[in-house]
Amino acid sequence: MLISDGLVNKFRESDFVKDNYPQNNEGISVEISINESLNSQKVIKKDGYLFNSGKDKLINLKYSHITYHSINKYEGWEKEISNLKLLIDAIILLDKTIYINKISCRYLNIINLLEDSKKDLEKYLVVCPKTPKLINRKGPFLLSFTTTEAENEIIGTVNEKFELINNYNRVIVDISVEKNVDNSNIINTFEKLREYKNLLFENLLRLETKTLFNL
Template identity: 30%
Template sequence: MEVSNTYYENAPIILSIIQYRYDKIEKFDINLVKELAKKFKSKYPIVNERFVQSIVVNNDNNETNVSLEDKQFDGIQVMSKNRKEYFTITETKFTYQSHEKYEGWENFITNAIEFWDDFSTSFDIKELNGVSLRYVNKIKLPLDIRDITKYFTTYLKDDKNTFSIGNFQFRFSSFDKENNFRINISHLLDTPVEEFVPYIFDIDVLHNNKVENTKEITLGLFEKIRTKKNQIFNDGITVETKKLIH
């Protein structure tokens, strides 16, 4: 079995997300969140309020009427200057996501925790409803690929027919009873580009049970989730794929 936290020099991670979930904050103070964001202004200078607006379609007297509902506040986003890293903070969720080159676990978790600690302390969040980690990997396969089984251990197969698959996408979920993790996995073979064939391997591991909101407990839980995520990734790729990303 592979070491669970194997490091890849050319890690194919194009999106990494960490999320904390909690009971609705009844007195969600927008100005307080903006004030907290000032501490991180040098790295995340853009602060925007988010709003959602629903479309209402009414069919009455053989006539269709379309209208827009009033805008509703849906949280705050705190972003880096290039908008590749940002926090999305709502009444029930705190999410950090990065599209930057993945520089390792310690760098990623530190970026998230610094802001989370200030936020959860200021809003007195004692308990969490769940946490999760999601990593989207983009692996560059050679243009002359003929057999997907050479690179991945999960694939589409039809023993009764012979045909060429130009691209595909499939998604499945599983449950780790021992750790109480829900795991969502997606595979996507995309359209070839000039130099390679893009393959997306998306792993989302969620823990949806209530836990006490302490740094010791949450960090320990994230380490378990990270280990599970890495196990799934390493078990899902072959030696040939590992050669591409080392």
């Protein structure tokens, strides 16, 4: 999705934003370091806007994509997909020619396991860092892998970060699922993404973890 300055301005002035996301719609900037050559460069570019509902929702509008964030508290899938649909409808109302070519969902889980679990992380998670015993296992360790669901052509990316903090083994389980679309069936496709995300998460956890957290 490529978003024009015209759409950005119309969105900022829209009733949808005024009614639902009244706060903090200031321009945001992004800082990028590029190290692809010996001459490292840094640039700061204006890259879109943040729209805050004031308590639990945030929209990040960039020129390449829009992200909807549920902050503070996850209110359940039905509520989130309903909010997302309102956002998509508002965008399409402002620009009927907009073409959505990819959608994605990202779920971030933090799992804190007491320190005595550090030698037995494999007991709790299917994918763990494999290190020789002599190596300090405090971390941090980062693991990443990509997987594809062939039937619906969904790409899943799992990032896991392991770190020993205070008395806890802290594990970030970061799951993104994405799919190319052709501007149609957006909400139904989000449902499929959610199903695959749930499948991935479930298969990353051992039975001990599910029992521990009553999942």
